[in-house]
Amino acid sequence: MALPSTEQLHPDAARLSPGDLATSARALAEGQIKAAAAVRDAEDNIVRGAKAMAETMRAEGILHFVAAGSSGLMAAADAQELGGTFSIPPARLRIHMAGGLPTGVEMPGGAEDATEGLEQALDSLQAKDTVIAVSASGSTPYTVAAMNIARTKGATVISIANNGGSPLLLGADIPILLATPPELISGSTRMGAGTAQKIALNMLSSLMAVELGHVHGGMMVNLRADNDKLRGRAAGIVARIAEVDTETAQNALNVAHGDVKPAILIAAQDLxxxxxxxxxxxxxxxxxxxxxxxQQLNNGRER
Structure with a gap:
């Protein structure tokens, strides 16, 4: 039986040598670039997935990110950024990582084979929810089990995997195949496979935000400004879109209690x-x- 692509030996693996780290570095960089390029072939289903996630948000459902190992870290990183970047409420997000999110430097390796507790963790899953299941192999027991539970509850399943024909892709509503090359360090899917997963996850959440109107002109107009850097960014966004000075933008943000979208309308249209x-x-x-x-209202008044 042929090995899955994530376990095969890369043809350039011999370029990794302790005697020539420059050549090794070049090989690793080229491997990452080729892995990232694999995302292009998945664009159509990434768009489908983003629309499904946006529908879940509109329906006040929950996005469940499910994964194990390094794939779990990729999924968790994306989920944890959605609050600060797009003000997605914590109550609308769940992270399910085999063995739990690590609090130290050790990853819970054996936990990806265990499925105990998943039924309880996903007990409240509803048809309006979306599950984003990530696994490089596409056959991780924990992640596949979560997908099967989600299907019985009618939730939408988006799967991300790096091996074609794997159970996770075959069982999902929206399968996202990231056909990355074998790893330069065989089986180390935190590398090329993980890079492609991170890009796909970033695209899913960013496109969801675009669909929901949380992005305007390339700016995050639904950010949560909860530190000095983000408060400064929020004022800059209001000033740029409303075409006002920084003081006017800050005053509008104060009136809007820090919410960027209404602050823009206040500053731009004196509402x-x-x-x-x-x-x-x-x-x-x-x-x-x-x-x-x-603008439509102004045109109506002119007539």
């Missing part, structure tokens, strides 16, 4: 907070539509 919030409600929180709505 009250209540008016800005009402405008955003009518456009499902999409800032582009809210700004265009004011």
């Amino acid at each position: 009250s907070l209540a008016q800005a919030d009402a405008r955003l409600r009518t456009t499902n929180g999409v800032l582009t539509a809210a700004l265009a709505k004011d």
